[in-house]
Amino acid sequence: MIFFSVNVAVLVVASVLITSGIVMGNLAFRSGLGVKRWTMIGLILGPVGYPLLNTHKRFAMKRAVGRRASTIRL
Template sequence: MLFSVFIACVLLSGFVMGKLAFEAGLGVKRWAIVGFMLGPMGYPLFNVHKRFAIKRAVGQFTSTITL
């Protein structure tokens, strides 16, 4: 029972990470695999990578407004 909950959590996490990567314009396969391997623990890593990608695309000394 506990093992199947773990597997379901990992599979769902991989799917969600792939979807979020697609929406952010990042590598879908890479982040889906990270989601499958790390589960929900990969989400903070994804957020940091997404923030760095935005900073790299926009510039270092600029600010963005997100709604």
Template sequence: MGWVVIFGIFIVGLISAWYFGYAAFRTGLSVKRWTLMGLILGPLAFPLFTAHNLFALRKVRGYEECILNS
């Protein structure tokens, strides 16, 4: 029973690593960093990824530019 839980955690980590690596590549962030972060933290890295993505976007666009979601 214990090995099933460990195997499940390992699979979730691998899926998260793939997802964050792909998302980092798609948004132009560091692929190695976010793949490793997804492998270590799993789905808990999602809020960190979205915040880092927004910070990078604001750095490129500038802080004064308004983004309207309509």
């Protein structure tokens, strides 16, 4: 069995949160959403914030296009 010290556990959690913040900021930029807001959500919540980003992206697309419109994504 491998036992991690507290320092290693903190380092792993911090690296996951930082990576999640960078990835969510990049996804928000590519989607046209607020980059700072989603980067901070990624830094605070980590990977748990990814479903929130997808839901917000879907609602923003619906709001921009309209209710009965259809879109073609390539």
